[in-house]
Amino acid sequence: MTTSSVPAERGRSVAMVAIAALAVAALVLAVLVWRALAGDASETADVGEKVPLRVEPYGREITVRLPGTDLTFVVGSPIDAVDHEMLDVEYDDPRWDERQDLKAPDAGTLVPLGWSFFAPAGLVSDGDPAPIELRLVAGDRTVELDSVDLGDDDVVSYDPRALAVGVDGDLDVTDLGLEVEYDGLTQTVDVATGKVDAGVAQVLYDEERRLTAGCTEVEDWCALTADPASPLRPRSATFTASDVSLYPYDAELGWADDGTLWAAVRLQLLGVDSVRNAAGDSWTVGRHSRPGVSLDGAQPVLREGLEGDAYDSYGRVIFRVDADAEPRELAVKQVLTVSGPGDRRLPVDARRPLTPVG
Numbered sequence: 346m347t348t349s350s351v352p353a354e355r356g357r358s359v360a361m362v363a364i365a366a367l368a369v370a371a372l373v374l375a376v377l378v379w380r381a382l383a384g385d386a387s388e389t390a391d392v393g394e395k396v397p398l399r400v401e402p403y404g405r406e407i408t409v410r411l412p413g414t415d416l417t418f419v420v421g422s423p424i425d426a427v428d429h430e431m432l433d434v435e436y437d438d439p440r441w442d443e444r445q446d447l448k449a450p451d452a453g454t455l456v457p458l459g460w461s462f463f464a465p466a467g468l469v470s471d472g473d474p475a476p477i478e479l480r481l482v483a484g485d486r487t488v489e490l491d492s493v494d495l496g497d498d499d500v501v502s503y504d505p506r507a508l509a510v511g512v513d514g515d516l517d518v519t520d521l522g523l524e525v526e527y528d529g530l531t532q533t534v535d536v537a538t539g540k541v542d543a544g545v546a547q548v549l550y551d552e553e554r555r556l557t558a559g560c561t562e563v564e565d566w567c568a569l570t571a572d573p574a575s576p577l578r579p580r581s582a583t584f585t586a587s588d589v590s591l592y593p594y595d596a597e598l599g600w601a602d603d604g605t606l607w608a609a610v611r612l613q614l615l616g617v618d619s620v621r622n623a624a625g626d627s628w629t630v631g632r633h634s635r636p637g638v639s640l641d642g643a644q645p646v647l648r649e650g651l652e653g654d655a656y657d658s659y660g661r662v663i664f665r666v667d668a669d670a671e672p673r674e675l676a677v678k679q680v681l682t683v684s685g686p687g688d689r690r691l692p693v694d695a696r697r698p699l700t701p702v703g
Contacts, residue, residue, distance in 0.1 A: 387426065387446040390455060390511035393488055396447055397433035398507040402457035405518075407539050409525045409532055410549040411477065412594040415463045416525060420536045422518045423454035427509050450511045456483060456521065459507035460490075475528035482522035482533075483512035530600045545593045545600055548668070554591040558610075558675045558697035561587060566615070569679060569693040577620045577683070577691050580627075584677055584695070587611040588702055589640075591671075595663060598647060608640060608664045608672055616656030617681055620691055628689075633658065634680035640664045640672050672699055 390396060404421030427447040449455045460479065479490040488510055493503060514520075523534035533542045543550060560567035562585065569582035589610045593601050601607050614636050621627040635653035638645060643664055650660020666672055678694035 387448045389448045390450050390453075390509070392450045392453060392511050392513050393486075394450075394511040395488070395490070395508045396427070396511075398427070398431055398457065398459070398509055399433045400431065401459040401505065401507050402509075404457065405536060405539055407523070407534055407536070407541070409523070409534065409541055410543070410546065411525070411527050412549070412592075412596075416460060416477070416479075417463065418458060418460045418523060418534070420518075420521060420523070421457040423449075423456050423512070423516050423521070425449050425454065427455060427457070432509075433507075447509060450513070452515070453511060453513050454516050456481060456510045456512055456516075457508070458490075458510065459505060461505035462493075462503050478524075478526040480524040480526075481510055481512075482524060483510070484514050484516050484520045486513055487524070488512065528594070528599055530594075545603055548591070548593045548606060554671070555588040555702040556591075556672060556699040557588050557702050558586045558699055560585050560697065567695055567697055569614075569617075569677065569695050571620075571691055571693050575691060576622050577628075577689070578622070579617045579630075579681060579691065579693055580619045580621060581615075582617045582679075582681075582693050584612060584614045586675060586677075586697070589672060589675065589699060591666065595647075598663065601665065601668075604668050605665050606668045608666045609661060610638075610640075610675065611661045612636070612638065612651060612659070612677065614651075614658040614677070614679060616658075617693075618656075620681065620683055629684045630681045631684035632682040634682075637676075637678045638662045639676045640666065641674055642676075671701070674698055 401419050402421040404419050407418045407420065409416045409418070426449065429444045429446050432447055447455065458481065476492045476494040478492050481488045481490055490508070491506065519537045521536035523536065525532045525534070530544060530546060532544065532546055534540070541550070558567065559565060566583040566585050569579065569584060571578055587610055589608055591606045591608050593606055595607050595609070598607060616633060617630050619627050619629050632654055633656065636651045636658055638648070638651070645662040645664050647663040648660060651658050651662065652660070674696055676694065676696045678692065681691045681693060683689040683691060
């Protein structure tokens with residue numbers, strides 16, 4: 346190599362380095378421009394949009410009680426964005442093919458929340474269960490979260506849900522609320538305090554109220570007796586009665602009116618086969634009347650079963666009672682028709698005082 350060629354070779358090397366540096370700079374600039382145009386690889390949520398999350402968010406836990414089940418929410422504070430790794434989105438969804446994060450709507454926020462059901466005994470299954478409507482209240486806007494139509498399925502099979510919800514405005518937790526509607530009654534939740542305004546459903550949050558007539562088991566049966574003035578006496582006229590339960594919602598009757606509750610009891614009258622007099626003469630009982638049942642003298646608003654002309658009679662009766670008072674007396678009566686000349690009738694009844702259980 347000649348002496349004159351060395352500077353030229355060095356010049357070419359410097360030029361190549363400079364060209365490479367410019368190429369790298371151009372690539373970096375292109376990436377920066379692409380990221381800027383792409384919004385830093387993020388996707389903006391629409392107002393009212395609900396994007397599934399992989400995990401339950403961190404936040405306040407609030408339980409709303411429904412007939413036969415508890416519904417527990419976890420609600421986080423409003424945020425500006427959710428990392429892509431937290432989103433439960435499809436990998437082949439073109440909207441997320443660049444693993445974008447989720448940004449809040451313009452001039453809005455994202456509310457992370459989740460919910461799950463717990464029903465140790467299953468939701469009230471008698472009748473046709475109404476759907477459970479879940480709503481998020483964010484400022485002046487209400488977002489429908491889900492409508493859980495249980496049908497014949499057990500609520501335990503309902504998988505927990507977690508969402509990020511796009512909402513209007515620069516909101517914080519004090520602007521958030523929840524609504525849970527079941528069969529016409531809506532319970533509302535203040536997320537900031539966790540307070541539930543349950544209305545007539547408040548009884549579901551209180552200690553269970555039950556009363557007993559002392560006849561719950563066959564071994565503890567109670568007797569139906571005849572008027573002492575009658576010359577006839579039944580041979581073993583007995584019945585059993587479940588505890589009298591006080592509750593706000595019945596699958597057949599719906600929610601009780603404000604200030605009232607339903608009071609239900611199940612009865613089984615064990616048939617009478619004969620009656621006799623003081624001399625020991627005996628007559629066969631040919632027919633049993635439809636049993637009558639009252640609670641503090643009031644008649645039931647609904648009865649199921651407890652029909653006449655049956656040896657054993659079984660069924661349920663429901664009364665409407667004052668929510669601030671406890672029933673005091675359960676009364677049962679029946680008329681026995683005695684076979685033979687004269688077609689004699691023998692009324693029998695029982696009046697049982699009620700005492701609280703527990």
